[in-house]
Amino acid sequence: MTATDAEPTGARARQTYYWRVRNARTRHRPESSAHRWHIQPGHPGGAYSDLGHELEPPAHHAPTLLSRSRPKPRGHEQQFRGGCLTCAWEGPVYPGSGHGDGDNSAIEDAHDHAFPGWRELPPITRARDRRQTQRNLTRWTQLTSQYPLGWVDQGAPILVWSRHRREPHLPPHRGSPRYELRVDRPPTHRDKRATDQDSLF
Numbered sequence: 001m002t003a004t005d006a007e008p009t010g011a012r013a014r015q016t017y018y019w020r021v022r023n024a025r026t027r028h029r030p031e032s033s034a035h036r037w038h039i040q041p042g043h044p045g046g047a048y049s050d051l052g053h054e055l056e057p058p059a060h061h062a063p064t065l066l067s068r069s070r071p072k073p074r075g076h077e078q079q080f081r082g083g084c085l086t087c088a089w090e091g092p093v094y095p096g097s098g099h100g101d102g103d104n105s106a107i108e109d110a111h112d113h114a115f116p117g118w119r120e121l122p123p124i125t126r127a128r129d130r131r132q133t134q135r136n137l138t139r140w141t142q143l144t145s146q147y148p149l150g151w152v153d154q155g156a157p158i159l160v161w162s163r164h165r166r167e168p169h170l171p172p173h174r175g176s177p178r179y180e181l182r183v184d185r186p187p188t189h190r191d192k193r194a195t196d197q198d199s200l201f
């Protein structure tokens with residue numbers, strides 16, 4: 001392998017290298033491109049994302065999701081890790097099936113990198129408020145007034161209570177340039193339901 005063929009690190013560099021492999025610009029088989037780390041389609045900087053594809057990195061850290069497929073004796077294993085569109089930071093690797101399994105943890109790591117302390121942001125607690133809060137200026141101002149200065153403009157996430165276990169996080173898009181992170185309800189809100197369930201058994 002020549003120096004120029006070495007797999008680089010960092011989300012942007014990996015995405016470029018993935019396309020070089022896929023477009024037969026390297027000595028590797030194009031069919032093997034899925035085994036290279038690349039930005040998960042639909043996530044910032046990745047294929048199918050309508051967030052925008054500016055060539056210049058943003059001035060602040062910007063979370064995204066990397067994925068690859070690894071060959072296994074039987075079939076293959078999907079792996080995920082968090083990435084950043086601004087620097088070469090990459091998070092630990094999580095195997096998982098996606099749809100909230102593996103990808104959620106990687107996305108959360110990327111937010112720890114870009115927005116440390118994001119878990120303390122106020123969550124939207126009702127499912128029907130998810131969209132309305134972003135459309136209603138009063139509600140939006142009320143919610144984001146509790147965000148650290150500058151975070152909203154930098155694409156800090158909105159937090160919503162999950163509707164079910166491992167509800168997948170939603171990537172940003174042009175109409176909503178921030179991740180929607182589905183977080184667990186605090187235990188106090190689950191205690192009653194758990195008790196009700198227990199009484200059935």
Ligand SMILES: [Zn+2]
Pocket residue numbers: 060061062084085086087088089113
């Ligand atoms: Zn970064």
